[in-house]
Structure formats: C-alpha cells, structure tokens
Amino acid sequence: xxxxxxxxxxxxxxxxxxxxxxxxxxxxxxxxxxxxxxxxxxxxxxxxxxxxxxxxxxxxxxxxxxxxxxxxxxxxxxxxxxxxxxxxxxxxxxxxxxxxxxxxxxxxxxxxxxxxxxxxxxxxxxxxxxxxxxxxxxxxxxxxxxxxxxxxxxxxxxxxxxxxxxxxxxxxxxxxxxxxxxxxxxxxxxxxxxxxxxxxxxxxxxxxxxxxxxxxxxxxxxxxxxxxxxxxxxxxxxxxxxxxxxxxxxxxxxxxxxxxxxxxxxxxxxxxxxxxxxxxxxxxxxxxxxxxxxxxxxx
Amino acid sequence: xxxxxxxxxxxxxxxxxxxxxxxxxxxxxxxxxxxxxxxxxxxxxxxxxxxxxxxxxxxxxxxxxxxxxxxxxxxxxxxxxxxxxxxxxxxxxxxxxxxxxxxxxxxxxxxxxxxxxxxxxxxxxxxxxxxxxxxxxxxxxxxxxxxxxxxxxxxxxxxxxxxxxxxxxxxxxxxxxxxxxxxxxxxxxxxxxxxxxxxxxxxxxxxxxxxxxxxxxxxxxxxxxxxxxxxxxxxxxxxxxxxxxxxxxxxxxxxxxxxxxxxxxxxxxxxxxxxxxxxxxxxxxxxxxxxxxxxxxxx
Numbered sequence: 001x002x003x004x005x006x007x008x009x010x011x012x013x014x015x016x017x018x019x020x021x022x023x024x025x026x027x028x029x030x031x032x033x034x035x036x037x038x039x040x041x042x043x044x045x046x047x048x049x050x051x052x053x054x055x056x057x058x059x060x061x062x063x064x065x066x067x068x069x070x071x072x073x074x075x076x077x078x079x080x081x082x083x084x085x086x087x088x089x090x091x092x093x094x095x096x097x098x099x100x101x102x103x104x105x106x107x108x109x110x111x112x113x114x115x116x117x118x119x120x121x122x123x124x125x126x127x128x129x130x131x132x133x134x135x136x137x138x139x140x141x142x143x144x145x146x147x148x149x150x151x152x153x154x155x156x157x158x159x160x161x162x163x164x165x166x167x168x169x170x171x172x173x174x175x176x177x178x179x180x181x182x183x184x185x186x187x188x189x190x191x192x193x194x195x196x197x198x199x200x201x202x203x204x205x206x207x208x209x210x211x212x213x214x215x216x217x218x219x220x221x222x223x224x225x226x227x228x229x230x231x232x233x234x235x236x237x238x239x240x241x242x243x244x245x246x247x248x249x250x251x252x253x254x255x256x257x258x259x260x261x262x263x264x265x266x267x268x269x270x271x272x273x274x275x276x277x278x279x280x281x282x283x284x285x286x287x288x289x290x291x292x293x294x295x296x297x298x299x
Numbered sequence: 300x301x302x303x304x305x306x307x308x309x310x311x312x313x314x315x316x317x318x319x320x321x322x323x324x325x326x327x328x329x330x331x332x333x334x335x336x337x338x339x340x341x342x343x344x345x346x347x348x349x350x351x352x353x354x355x356x357x358x359x360x361x362x363x364x365x366x367x368x369x370x371x372x373x374x375x376x377x378x379x380x381x382x383x384x385x386x387x388x389x390x391x392x393x394x395x396x397x398x399x400x401x402x403x404x405x406x407x408x409x410x411x412x413x414x415x416x417x418x419x420x421x422x423x424x425x426x427x428x429x430x431x432x433x434x435x436x437x438x439x440x441x442x443x444x445x446x447x448x449x450x451x452x453x454x455x456x457x458x459x460x461x462x463x464x465x466x467x468x469x470x471x472x473x474x475x476x477x478x479x480x481x482x483x484x485x486x487x488x489x490x491x492x493x494x495x496x497x498x499x500x501x502x503x504x505x506x507x508x509x510x511x512x513x514x515x516x517x518x519x520x521x522x523x524x525x526x527x528x529x530x531x532x533x534x535x536x537x538x539x540x541x542x543x544x545x546x547x548x549x550x551x552x553x554x555x556x557x558x559x560x561x562x563x564x565x566x567x568x569x570x571x572x573x574x575x576x577x578x579x580x581x582x583x584x585x586x587x588x589x590x591x592x593x594x595x596x597x598x
Contacts (some may be wrong), residue, residue, distance in 0.1 A: 182523060182525060202504065205501065214596070215595060217518040219517075219519075223483060226481060256598040296514060296515065297517070299555040299558075
C-alpha cells in the first residue's frame with residue numbers, strides 16, 4: 001500500500017437543469033480513489049453506514065481499491081444533495097447529512113502505515129496530526145479543503161497547510177485562503193506558507209502548478225459536454241497522486257505529467273453523472289485524451 | 300503595405316484603485332498597430348481631432364506605423380474614461396465622447412488597397428462592406444467587436460461575421476453572440492457561421508483558437524502585476540496579425556505561433572498604463588516571454 005486516500009464516501013443526489021440522479025455513489029475519497037485506480041492500487045480510509053450497498057463496495061473493489069481502511073458502522077452513510085444551474089460553475093447545496101461521518105476519527109490499518117503518499121481529502125484540519133502520526137515513512141503529504149473549513153477553521157487550516165507537501169485548491173479557495181485576488185500572487189503566497197507544490201484547479205480553464213523552481217500550466221480538455229461537475233476536483237487530485245505513486249519519481253517532469261493526467265481524468269468525470277463516464281472510458285481513453293492535450297497546447 | 304488596421308485612435312483616462320492617468324494615448328487601432336509593429340509595418344486607418352498631440356503621432360511613426368491613412372480633422376479626438384475595480388476584470392465606463400470618430404467613413408489611401416490582411420477593429424458592422432470594397436487583393440479579413448454592437452446591431456453583426464476569415468472575441472462576447480454558455484460550443488457555433496478561425500481571448504486564462512481542423516489553446520503568462528488591462532485584446536489581435544503578416548504563411552503552425560505572440564504582447568500591455576510597458580519591453584522581452592510560455596506548458 002503506497003498511496004492512502006482519506007476522505008468521505010457518500011451518497012449524492014445531483015440535480016441539473018436537464019436531469020436528476022438519486023443516491024448515486026459519491027464522496028471525495030470515492031472520486032479520488034477511482035481516479036487513482038487507473039494508475040495504482042490505492043488504500044481507502046473512510047466510513048460508511050450499514051445502508052451502503054454491496055454493489056458500491058464491489059465497484060470499488062473491482063477497481064483495485066483496497067478497502068481494509070473502510071469502516072462499516074451502524075447508522076447512515078454521509079449524504080449530499082446539490083443542484084447545478086445552467087452554468088455548471090454555479091452550484092447550490094440543498095442538503096448535507098454527515099451521519100456516520102460526523103465523529104469519524106480515522107485509524108489506519110497496520111498495512112497502510114508504511115504508505116509513501118497520503119491524501120487528506122477535505123478533512124477537518126484539526127484531524128491531520130492524528131492521521132500523520134500513524135504514518136511511519138510517508139514521503140508526500142497532500143491535502144485539499146473545502147470552503148467550510150476556510151470559513152470555520154481558518155487558523156487550523158493555515159497550520160495544516162504549513163505541514164503538507166502538496167496543496168490542491170480551486171481558484172476561489174486559493175483567493176480566499178490567501179486573501180489575494182491575483183491568482184498567481186495568491187498561489188505564491190500559499191506556497192510561501194510551506195507546501196512544495198500548490199495546484200490550483202481552474203475548472204474549464206485548466207490548472208496551474210506552482211513548484212519550487214517552476215510554474216506549469218495545463219489547459220482543460222475543450223469540453224462540449226459538461227453534465228455533472230461533482231467530483232472533478234477530487235478526481236484531479238486522485239489521478240495526480242495515483243500517477244506519481246506509479247512513477248515513484250517526484251521530479252518536475254513527473255509532476256507536470258501527473259497534472260495533465262489529473263486534468264484529463266477530471267475532464268472525463270464531468271461528462272456524466274457520478275463517476276460513470278470515467279469508468280466507462282477507462283485507461284485507453286485517458287491515454288488518448290492525454291495525447292490530445294499535447295496537441296492542443298503545442299506550438 | 301500588407302497589413303491595414305482600421306479602428307479608433309483616442310485619448311484614454313484610466314482609473315484604477317491605485318492610480319489615475321489623464322488623456323494617455325488609447326484606442327483600439329493604436330494598441331493593435333503598436334502591437335503589430337514588432338512584427339511588421341502596418342498601415343493605420345483612423346481619424347483624430349486637431350487636439351491630438353504631435354508627440355503621439357511621433358510615437359506611432361517611431362514604431363514603423365504608416366500614417367497615410369490617419370486623417371486629422373477639425374474637432375476633438377475620441378475620448379474614453381474608464382475605471383477598473385480591485386479585480387481588474389471589472390471595468391466601468393464613466394464617459395465616452397465619440398467626437399470626430401462619430402461620422403468617420405474610412406477611405407483607404409491608394410497604397411493601402413493592395414493590402415493582404417485587414418483588421419476591422421470594433422467598427423460599426425454596417426461599415427465593413429464599404430471598407431472591404433476598397434481592397435483589391437485581400438487574403439485575410441479579421442474583425443473584433445464590442446458589446447455595444449452585439450446589443451445594438453445584432454443582425455448586422457452576424458452578417459459581418461459571416462464575411463470574415465478571422466473573428467476575435469473575448470469569452471463574454473463569444474457567449475453573448477452565440478447565445479451559448481459552454482465556451483467550446485459557443486466557439487464552434489460562431490465558426491459555423493463563416494469564419495475559418497475563431498479566437499477567444501480569456502484574459503488571465505489565455506486564449507483558444509478554433510481552426511477548421513484543429514483547436515489550439517494557450518495559457519496566459521502568469522502575471523503578478525496587472526496594472527491596466529486596457530488595450531490587451533486589441534494588442535492580442537495586432538500582434539497575431541502582425542506576426543502572420545511577417546510570416547506570410549497562413550498555416551496551422553503559424554496560426555498557433557501567432558496566437559502565442561498575441562498572448563505574450565497582451566501580457567506586457569497590462570503591466571502598466573497604456574502601451575508604456577510594451578514599448579519599454581520591446582522585441583527581446585517578447586521573444587523571452589514566448590520561450591517562457593513554451594516552458595510553462597511543456598510536459
């Protein structure tokens with residue numbers, strides 16, 4: 001087990017102006033793990049309720065995701081209900097039920113404690129230390145966050161950011177945390193706080209990577225079909241870390257490639273509800289789209 | 300004279316939260332011509348009033364811009380006054396005085412009528428036919444537009460678009476004209492109307508080029524210093540067309556390179572008020588930044 005992903009596994013109900021899907025598989029760690037599974041065999045640390053269906057567990061297993069870290073607990077699974085507007089960048093959360101997720105204190109199985117890469121996905125920043133203390137030879141600690149923690153635990157969040165190697169944020173989060181409108185300045189400011197690498201996800205505009213001695217930018221796949229953006233950011237991070245884990249070389253060159261894979265996988269996820277399109281597409285389509293991005297930006 | 304640029308030459312008063320500049324040189328054709336001047340010697344077609352200072356004319360001449368097409372008329376020069384917010388993407392027009400520009404019907408000097416490339420910059424779409432009828436061997440007709448024509452002459456605008464080879468729009472204009480939120484779909488829709496090439500300028504997010512058999516995307520130079528975005532779009536178009544004119548090959552490869560140059564020149568313009576920074580930077584800095592974009596996107 002060399003990549004461990006810790007975050008939510010959930011039911012999502014998603015509405016768009018065209019359609020609605022009830023209680024499909026969701027959660028940040030679900031998307032990140034499925035995305036990573038195209039590159040490596042990640043370990044998943046999360047909790048679900050007894051209502052979580054076997055078919056969802058089988059789906060995760062079928063994608064080489066290790067479930068030793070997934071606890072099944074009496075109670076109900078995390079539930080999220082959201083709606084996208086005609087402009088898919090506009091999202092309203094209609095309901096969040098934390099359920100068994102509320103008091104989850106992750107305990108890593110013995111076999112996960114040797115992991116080299118860990119992804120702390122949307123977790124309470126105060127829980128990071130407890131998790132990191134269980135890891136014995138971790139080389140890369142990555143995290144992302146959500147607006148809730150930026151607004152409710154800003155100091156804890158900054159402390160958590162200072163301790164990680166890689167921070168994933170979207171453009172809005174980056175500006176909020178850094179309190180700076182200019183995205184390049186905001187990225188640099190977050191980097192000065194500690195992380196070696198800041199990855200700013202910009203949705204339809206692609207992503208920027210700020211490394212110690214380089215900046216890398218990748219354009220999004222030009223997508224005419226945006227159905228459901230849920231999980232795009234989590235998938236970006238999962239594919240990025242999954243690729244790095246498979247490569248095992250944390251060089252600038254590999255980081256650039258990892259960001260393109262993150263970008264490509266996210267571009268597939270948004271083309272249907274849940275992870276459906278990504279799972280149908282598979283590895284061949286990921287490689288094809290990677291080559292398309294190369295053509296897209298070459299001059 | 301093989302590139303002719305037709306558009307406004309103006310006085311601009313520009314306010315930002317940090318500073319204010321009174322009656323500096325402005326206008327779409329000014330920016331486009333200065334940008335093009337780093338690649339070729341463009342001809343400028345416009346009108347100014349007798350209040351237009353000699354030092355501004357000398358500035359244009361010093362940059363190899365042919366001024367046979369610039370009429371000096373009794374009256375006052377076009378004047379624009381605008382303010383940018385803390386977020387430089389937000390702009391308010393405080394005052395527009397068309398003055399001598401109001402009734403300007405461009406007459407091309409004899410020497411301009413053999414031009415191969417013409418740029419119709421922000422013109423009344425109803426004036427295009429009159430101009431194009433004066434050109435005897437034009438190969439590439441390019442245009443851009445402004446929100447004013449989209450809202451006030453939508454039908455004339457569509458007719459004008461159908462007759463050009465290259466259309467420059469920003470993301471907002473593209474969505475408005477195409478009546479489509481998804482920018483890729485919007486770009487394709489405009490292309491279906493006639494132009495061989497649609498260039499969508501996305502400000503800090505770079506630009507997209509939709510060609511007949513290809514899509515090209517270029518990221519903006521990661522800019523920490525955005526002082527005054529006025530003229531960035533006009534400069535993009537000017538550098539793009541100036542480069543194509545110097546290359547004289549309208550191939551996919553040259554179009555990609557032209558877009559990168561457009562992007563680079565625009566990134567310099569925004570770093571100070573008016574065209575100041577671009578003119579100080581010069582050709583060496585343009586070439587340097589072109590190489591930086593190459594590094595930025597390579598993987």
